[in-house]
Amino acid sequence: MRSLARDDVVSSDRRADIAKRIVVATEELLAEGAPYAGLTIERIAERAGISRTAFYFHFRDKRELLMRLADEIFELLHLEAEAWWQADSGDVSAAEQLERSLTSVVAIYRDHSATMRAAVEAASYDAVIGEFWTSMLRRFLEPTREYIAAEQVAGRVPAELPTAGTAFALVWMVERSCYEWLLQDDVDAQELIRGLVAVYTRTLYGSSSSGN
Numbered sequence: 040m041r042s043l044a045r046d047d048v049v050s051s052d053r054r055a056d057i058a059k060r061i062v063v064a065t066e067e068l069l070a071e072g073a074p075y076a077g078l079t080i081e082r083i084a085e086r087a088g089i090s091r092t093a094f095y096f097h098f099r100d101k102r103e104l105l106m107r108l109a110d111e112i113f114e115l116l117h118l119e120a121e122a123w124w125q126a127d128s129g130d131v132s133a134a135e136q137l138e139r140s141l142t143s144v145v146a147i148y149r150d151h152s153a154t155m156r157a158a159v160e161a162a163s164y165d166a167v168i169g170e171f172w173t174s175m176l177r178r179f180l181e182p183t184r185e186y187i188a189a190e191q192v193a194g195r196v197p198a199e200l201p202t203a204g205t206a207f208a209l210v211w212m213v214e215r216s217c218y219e220w221l222l223q224d225d226v227d228a229q230e231l232i233r234g235l236v237a238v239y240t241r242t243l244y245g246s247s248s249s250g251n
Contacts, residue, residue, distance in 0.1 A: 054096075054097070057087070057089060057093065057096075057097060058097045058098075060087040060088065060089065061083060061084075061087045061089070061094060061097055061098065061104065062104070062107065062108060062111075063087070064083050064084075064086035064087035065078070065083050065086075065104060065105075065108060065154075066108065066151075066153065066154055067086065068082065068083065068086055069153035069154055069156075069157050070152075070153040074157075075101075075105065075157035075160065075161055076160075076161075078101065080094050080095075080100075080101060083101075083104075102161075102165065102167060102168060105154075105157060105158055105161060105168065106158075106168060106171050108154045108158070109154065109155070109158040109171070109172070109175065110175070112147060112151045112154060112155065113175045113178070115147050116144055116147055116179075117178060117179070119140040119141075119143045119144050119147070120140060120144075120179055120182065120183070121182075122136055122139070122140050123136045123137050123140040123186075124182055124183070124185075124186045133190070133195070133244075134240055134244055137236060137239055137240065138232070138236045141213070141232055141235045141236055141239070142232050144213060144217065145217060145220075145228055145231055145232050145235075146228075148217040148218075148220070148221060149221075149228065152221045155217075155218065155221060156218070156221055156222070158172060159172065159218050176210060176211065176214055179206075179210045180203075180206050180207060180210055181206075183206035183209060183210055184202045184203050184205075184206040187200065187202045187205055187206060187243065188202045190243065195243075195244065196243050196244065197245070200242075200243070205242065205243075209238075209239060209242065212235075212238065213235060216231065216234075216235060217231075
C-alpha cells in the first residue's frame, strides 16, 4: 500500500512536471515571436523535450493549452483586483490600493505579453477561445459592481453612478487598454498607469487623489 502510494505521488509529480514544461515551452516560443496560429504541437513538444504523443496526455489540443496559459495569468490579475476590492480594511486606502493594483496589472500584461496577445488574437477567430476570454473578464464584473455599490452605501462613491454599467466600462477599459498598449508604442507603462488610475479615481471618487 505504501509503495503504491509513493508511486502515485511520483507519477503525479511527473505529470505535473511535464505539463509545466509544455506550458513553459509554449510561453518561450510565443515570446520568441512564433505566431500562435502557426505554432504546431510538434514544435511545442520538441521544445518541451517530450514526444507529440505525450503532449496529448496533458492537453487535448493547442486551444486548451492556450486557455490554460491565459487562465494562469488571469489568476494573477484577479489577485490584484481582490486587493483593491478588499482595501480600506487596513492602513491602505482604496485609492492607494487601486494605484498599486493597476500598476501590477500593467506589469503582468507586460511580463506575459506574448501569451496575452496570442489569446486575444485567437479569441477574434476562435469562438471557443472567444467565449473563454469573455468568461474570464466576467469574473471581474460582478465583484467590481458589488464594490461600487458598497462604496455608494458608505458614501464614498456618488449614489447616481450606475453600478453595472460602470463596472462593465472600467473592467473592459483595462483589458482593451493593456492589450493595445502591448501592440503600440504610443505611451510608456507609467503614462498608461497614470491614465488608468485617473479614469478610475475620477469616475468613482471624484478626483485623482480621493477615495480615502
